[in-house]
Amino acid sequence: MYHSTRVPSPNSSSSAILQRRGPSPSFDVVVSTSPAPSSTSSGPRILSPSDVLLHTGISITPISPSSMPSPPLMLAPIAEQESDLSEGSAVGEPCTSGSERNREVTEATRVSERSIDLHLQTSDEEVQQRQVTGQSIANIREDVVTPESPEYSVPYAAEPSRHIIFPITPFYNSKNGCNKCTIWLALLFVVFLLLSIALFLVWAITSDGFRNLGVHIPNVCSSKQCIDTAFRFSTYMDPSIDPCTNFYRYSCNKFHTQAEDQRRNFIDQQKDATLRQVHALLSAPDDATSARSSKFAKLLFTSCMDAGQRASRGPAPLMALLRNLPCGPVLRECTSFNPDFYNWERHVGMLDWYSNGFNLIVYDTDVHPQDRSKMILQIRPPQLEPLIGETRRQLIALANPSETEYEPLLQASIRQNLLNEVVQQTFMRDPVEVHTQLDEVAQFIVDIDKATVLTARLTPNTTYMTIGEFTRALPEINFREALNAELTNIYKWTEDDMMAIQDFDYFAELSLIIARTPRRAVANYLMIVTGFHLQQYSNQPSIQFSWRDCVAQLSELQPVEKMYILSRQNISTEKINSFLQNVKKDFITTHRSYPLQYLGRINQMSFYIGYPRRLLSEEMVWRPFSKVNIDETNYFTSAITVLKQQRNYMLSQIGTYLDNDDTTSYNVLVPTIIYNPHVEGIVLPISFLQSPIAQPGETAPMYAIYSTLGITVFQMLSKIFWLQLDETPQKLCLDSIYRNFLNPSYRNIQIDTALANTIELSDAVKTTDYSYSKWQDQVAVHQEAVLPAFDQLTSLQSLFLGFGTLLCNTDGEVPGSSYEATINSAIGNSRLFSTAFQCSNSSLMFNRRTCV
Structure with missing residues (x-):
């Protein structure tokens, strides 16, 4: 209208x-x-x-x-x-x-x-x-x-x-x-107002909101890294223990009450996570885009997991290989052994990879002293820790022997717990039949272990000389015979070729040990360690294998490393390197009171982060295996052939040049931070850069980064630094502090080594305190986001608790153990700790004097 x-x-x-x-x-x-x-x-x-x-x-x-x-x-x-x-x-x-x-x-x-x-x-x-x-x-x-x-x-x-x-x-x-519209709008407004009042009352009642009105609510970090860190705190620390009385027990007491399979240090946790990731990659089906190297690795894994075909062959392939190698009389089939004609150097040379790192002379690669990018031959002592380390730890934990009792008890433990088992399971002989020979081998292992421990260092004493000079310096060792046994077929050496000798003193001691040891003991040792190494690829009736064993065996292959690297492309190597460069600068700053010549090595230090680029090249990864055929029905032979071929290809690179992001030892799938003295670099493999190690570039507070990545790198720098100095004053200062935390009934037989470790860790803690405090001052942030359920902790307390829980280890299970004393002494050396936890001057952890 x-x-x-x-x-x-x-x-x-x-x-x-x-x-x-x-x-x-x-x-x-x-x-x-x-x-x-x-x-x-x-x-x-x-x-x-x-x-x-x-x-x-x-x-x-x-x-x-x-x-x-x-x-x-x-x-x-x-x-x-x-x-x-x-x-x-x-x-x-x-x-x-x-x-x-x-x-x-x-x-x-x-x-x-x-x-x-x-x-x-x-x-x-x-x-x-x-x-x-x-x-x-x-x-x-x-x-x-x-x-x-x-x-x-x-x-x-x-x-x-x-x-x-x-x-x-x-x-x-x-x-x-409009009157109708107004009525409806008024009704909606009233309903909204009533709902708002109701929601406010519910919040106030359920969250104690009225009491907290006007109270500062902390900023809580809810990222995955923070949740993981908070979970570690809650499952390891025991808040009923005063941190100023025993910081290690405060940080790790609940860790030691967990089930045995849960009491793993952070390195073991990283190894487990890496194995699971590799297992998922090897188990995934192939597609049209799968690389040759990937299909190759998956084929080997499938063969390894075929329990039927492995059981049908049993230990026969292993025994056939051992019979074709130089043998010792501990093997029943070795009937022609003659000690008068036995050449241990040739035996060593023929075994090479078969005996792995247990060989008496281990071949490896190094860099030329005048050209750090050129690869040369290296020889080094064996590493017996994987062979006898567990036996040694059990002996110390159970018997706690004195210094005079240690060697006889270690020999008996090796004989009983190691050699008997290998001979019975691998060689299928009754240990009683060859008990005299096993006693000789046990004594020989103790002698070799003592020689390697005396000369073992983080930065080994490397001597550079030509092959001809080495043979003339130690005529008791027929080194040419060792080279000609196998290596000559791979590396065409000459007398004038430069060679790196790690721990020359070991080889001098080896010649003396060989001279006083029966020849059959040397031959039996090499036979036993070869069987010990190779039995993992064989099928033993008394040993049940699992996917973990298959993954661990194949993790040495570069095709598997390449698969893992491609699955971890989310790390920020640039941000990590920038953080580590600041760590190095802060370490130098805190040690300016020492002569500059001791800081020169630290200043020249470089960091190798993640992996070398060559492992992303399909052509370079596939090259060693391009002519290798795999027999899917015979896993033992296939695995041994492939791994030996990779080893030979590595030695054949002697005389070539390294890339600027590569080193002579870069184990991508071994989550351990390594110092490579040959290139003056610290290697942080990609498998190490995972939880619980927090990284820059992630959504983690800086105290979480400094208490994991920071403390581990600072500790490595401290090890490198203190090896150049006389530690006597620091050891005398720390000795009484260390013994205050040591159980009086605990007879520590390696007090000097324990004090050296305490000095290095104390230095790392002190430098971490300085570096983190410096960062706080630079960004003007003295209280970062707190962890879930730990809002009562300050950032400094979270920093100390971070590396306290990171260092929880079964070595500290016994109260008052050497490991516990080392951690407490190192933390007590920090003045910042006493301030952060407000320790009284009568408490054990109070910093009365700074020794480092």
Whole structure:
């Protein structure tokens, strides 16, 4: 329905028609001019354009009559969305009936059903008059104009018009529609308000919100790294123990109460995580994009996991190999052994990889002293820790022998716990039958172990000389015979070739040990360690293998390393390297009181992070195996062939050059930080850069990074640094502190070694404190985000607890053990620890003097 309002003018017979319906967001105003009637009328007053503009607050310039035809002045609305026409009515006018509405719509057929037309009819003279007099529209009387009125006019639809948008919203003319909207909006607002009040009350009651109003809520870190760290804290630490009394027990007491398979140090945890990741990669099916090296590794893994074919062959492949190698009389089939004609150097040379790192002379690679990128031959002592390490630890834990008791008890333990088992399971002989020979081997192992321990260092004493010079320096060792036995087929050496000898003193001692040891004992030793190494690839009836064994065996292969690297491309090597460079600078800064020549090695130190780029090259990874055929039905032979081929290819690279991101020893899948003195670098393999080691670039607080990655690198730098110095003053200072934490009944037979380890760890803790505090000052952040459920800890307390729980180890299971004493002495050397935990000066952990 249309409602028209007429505003009469006393000076004109023209009329203005205002047609209105419901609320409208805006209006088009169409302004045109026409001559006024010549006669004067007392009818309704006409609105002039200026009156309209005064009402709306908009000013325009009127159109000259000469610029266009002279239709009536009119206002036309913008088309709106369809709405109920019955909702609106004029102010003070009753609603009309349905028939009246229909009649009005019919009579206004040329007028839009959705418009509000204001028809203004005026003359040029009145426009000018109104502009001159400035008559206010407030004094204009309103009247109703119907379609029958003479003032009513229909706009000219065909005439050109000019549109001006007027932001007029005549909501005040509506009675019914907007009242309903208002009621609904009011109801919604009330419901929302009630719900908000209810939610606030629930929060306040359940979270103790009223009590905490105005209390600072700590910033809690919720990243995966923080959750992992918080889990380690909650499962290792014992808050019932005072950290100022025994920090190791405070950090690790609950660790020692866990099940045996859960008591693993962080290195063992990383090894397990790496094995699981490699297992998932080797178990995944191949696709069209799988590389040759990947398919090759998966084929070997499938063969290893085939229990049926391995059981059908049993130990026969292993025994066949041992019979084709130089043997000792401990092997039943070795009936032709003659000690007078036995050449131990040739035996050593032929075994090479078969006896792994247990050989009496181990071949490896080094770099040339004048050209650190050129590879040369290296010989080094054996590493017997994997062979007798567990036996040694059990002996110390159970018997706690004195220094005079140690060697006889170690020999008996090796004889009983190691040799008997290998001979019985691998060689299938009754140990009683060869007990005399096994006693000789046990004594020989103790002698070799003693020689390697005396000369073992983090930075071994490396001597560079030609092959000819070495043979002349130790004529008791026929080294040429060892080279010609096997290595000559791989590496064409000459007498003038430079060679690196690790621990020359060991080889001098070896010649003396060989001279006093029966030849059959030497031959039996080499036979036993070869069988000990190779039995893992064989199928022994008494040994059950699992996927872990298969994965561990194949982890030595470069194709497997490549698969693992490709699955770990998310580490930020640049950020890690930047952090480590700052670590190195801070270490140098804290040791400026020492002569600069001792810091030279630290200053030249480089970091090898993650992996060498060559392992991403399919061509380089596949090259050693391009001519190797795998027999899927014979895992033992296939595995031995593949691993031996990789070893030979590595030795064949002697004389070539290393890439700048590579070293002579880069075991990607061994999660252990390694110092390589040959290239003056610290190697951090990609398998080491995983939980619980926090890394820069991850969403972890800096105290978590410093207490894991930082402390381990600082400890390695400390080891390198203190090997150059006389540690006697520091040992004397720490001795009484160390013994305060040592159980009086615990007879430590290696006190000097324990104090040396304590010095290195104390230095690492002190330097970590300095570096982290420096970072806090630089960024002006002295309280970082807290760990979940540990918001009561300060950042400094989290720092100490971080490396306290990181160092939990089964070696500290016995209260007052040497390992526990080392940790407590190192932490007690830190003044910052006493401050962070507010230790009283009467507590055991209080820093009374700083020894390092």
